[in-house]
Amino acid sequence: MKLLLLLCLFVYSVHSQEYDDYSVVLPTSGDALGPRAHRPSSGFDRYSPNQPAPPPISGGSRYRGRPSTTSTDVTTEAQTKEVQPDAGGCTHLSERMGVLCPTGCELKSTILKQERNVKTAVSKLKDDVSELSQSSNTIYRYVDGLSNAFRERQRVSNENGNVVGQYTNDLEGQHAFVKDTIDTTFPSNIRVLQGVLQSLRDKIQKLETAIMSQRTKCDKPCTVSCPIPVVSGKECEDIFRRGGDSSEMYLIQPDSFFQPYKVYCDMTTEKGGWTMIQNRQDGSVDFGRRWDSYRAGFGNIASDTGKGFCHTPGEYWLGNDRISQLTKMGPTEVIIEMTDWSGAKVQAMYQQFTVQGESTGYVLSVGRYSGTAGDTLLQGANELVGENRTMTIHNGMMFSTYDRDNDKWIPGDSSKQCSREDGGGWWYNRCHSSNPNGRYYWGGPYTKDMAKHGTDDGIVWMNWKGSWYSLKAISMKIRPFFGGAR
C-alpha cells in the first residue's frame, strides 16, 4: 500500500516538474513599485552636481541638404551585387569585418547545459523504474507464496471441516484484495512511468539531434550567404547619396586610416541615411559585457531570412570607438526608436549627439530634443524631482560597464556601481532614466523580485513607461546632421 502511494506521488511529481518549466511569476497589480532609477543620498554622502557637459559638435556640416535628384547616375552600380566570401559569428576569421552570424552558437551552449540536467534526471528515473520493477517482482513472488499457502490451508481446512472456516474467509478476502491490487494497479502504474520515460527519451533524442546539427554548423566558421552591396561609403548617409536606397547591411569606411566594417543602414525611416549603432529586439544577445567588449562592439549585424540579402538587423552594439569616431567627424543627430509589447511605437531624436574618445571615458553630449518618447538624456526622469531627477540625467556622463565604474554614484566606492546593478553598459549617472542596454525581459512588466539586484535593470525608458516596464525593442541610429531633412 505504502509503495502504491509512493508510486502515485512519484508520477505526480514527474508531471508537475514539466509544468514548472513554464510557470511565470506575474507582477501583482497592487504592487506600488517606486522608481529605483536613482540612488538617493544617505546623509553621509552627497550628490555632486554634474560638471557642465562638453558641448556637442555643431555648426557647419560636411553635408549640404540632399540634392533633389538623388542617384540617377549611380543606380546601375547600386543594383549589381557581389557575393563576398566572408567569415563571422562563432569564430571570426576577420574581426574587423564585424560580427555576423545567426545566434545558433549561443543557443548551443544553452542547450548543452539543459541536456546535462535532463540526462541526470532520466538516469535517475531509469534507476527508479528498475527498482520498482524489482520490488514488484518481489511482491509477485510473495503473493505467489501466499497463494500456495492459501491452497495448502484450504486443503487442510477441507480436511478439518469448519474449524478454521472463519479464519480462512478472512484470509481469502485479504488475498483477493492484494492479488487484485498487484495484478491491475501496479502494472498500470509501471506502464505510466514507462510512458513518461519514453517521452523523456524522445525529448532527449530531439535535443541531441539539434545539438549535433548545431555542432556541425559551428565546427567551421559560420559563413555569410548574403551578398554585401557594391555601393559603399563613409557611413550610411554617404551610401544613400551614392544610390544605396534599400535598408540592409553595408560595408562602411569612415576614414582611410580605419579598416572598413559592416553596419546596418536604415534607408527608409525619416528619409533614410541612418547608421545603426545599437539594436535590441529579441534578447538574443547578452548586453551585460565588459569595457573592452563595449569598446570593440559585439552582437550580430544582420541576417538573411531568405530574401537573398542581409535585410534584417540583429542585436548589436557597434562599439564605442566606432561610435565616437563617427560622431566626431562632424555634427551628428541620433534617432532612438522604441516599441512596447502591444506594438506601440515612440521615438526620441536629438539633433546633436557626440561621443568623446576613450581617453575621456566616451563622454556623451546631446542637444536639441524632439519626439514622442520623452527626453531622458537631457532632462532625466520626469517622475522625480529636484536632485533625485538631476541624478538621472545622462548628458555629460562617461560610459560605465560592470568592470569600469565611471558613474556618479559615490565615485571610488567599488560597491556602488550602476552598471553592475542595472545590467548593461551605458552613460550612467546615479543612475539612469533610460537603460537601453539593460536586461531583456519577456512581456514588459517586471518586478523587483525578478531583477538580479532588485533594481530596474530592464530595457527602460522612464519618461515613456516608467522603471518597471522593459521594452520589446529599441534601436539607436545616427546620421550626419545636415538640417532641413525633415
Ligand SMILES: *[C@@H]1O[C@H](CO)[C@@H](O)[C@H](O)[C@H]1NC(C)=O
Ligand atoms: C529623493 O528621494 C528620496 C527617497 O526616494 C526621498 O526621501 C527624498 O525626499 C527625495 N528628494 C526630493 C528632493 O524629492
Ligand SMILES: [Ca+2]
Ligand atoms: Ca560608482
